[in-house]
Amino acid sequence: MEASALAVSPCDAIAERIYEFLDGELSAEEDAEVRRHLTACASCARAATRDGAFLRVLEQRVAIDRAPPALRERLIALLAAARATAGAPGEGDEGGAGGAGSGVGGGPRRTPDWPTDPS
Numbered sequence: 001m002e003a004s005a006l007a008v009s010p011c012d013a014i015a016e017r018i019y020e021f022l023d024g025e026l027s028a029e030e031d032a033e034v035r036r037h038l039t040a041c042a043s044c045a046r047a048a049t050r051d052g053a054f055l056r057v058l059e060q061r062v063a064i065d066r067a068p069p070a071l072r073e074r075l076i077a078l079l080a081a082a083r084a085t086a087g088a089p090g091e092g093d094e095g096g097a098g099g100a101g102s103g104v105g106g107g108p109r110r111t112p113d114w115p116t117d118p119s
């Protein structure tokens with residue numbers, strides 16, 4: 001019994017590295033390996049495309065702030081799920097208290113519940 005480390009399916013292995021791949025953090029060797037799998041595996045390729053779009057959204061949080069509230073909430077939820085899946089060491093975690101605070105109607109603008117960097 002020594003194959004436990006290899007018992008992971010290729011797709012799982014790719015999924016584990018997909019964010020690093022999309023971030024360009026993999027070594028050339030690993031990068032090539034992931035690319036090769038993506039060309040051969042439609043479902044992983046689809047996931048990579050989707051996650052790539054996510055990353056772009058992450059990089060442009062401003063876009064989220066300008067998105068309609070409903071869409072924004074969905075994006076934030078999806079991003080949180082993606083982050084949980086990726087098991088990324090959290091940057092600030094905004095404990096789940098979704099403040100449905102004093103909503104005085106009228107203003108299209110609300111204080112963003114997205115964590116903003118002070119710097």
Ligand SMILES: [Zn+2]
Pocket residue numbers: 010011014037041042043044045
């Ligand atoms: Zn796959």
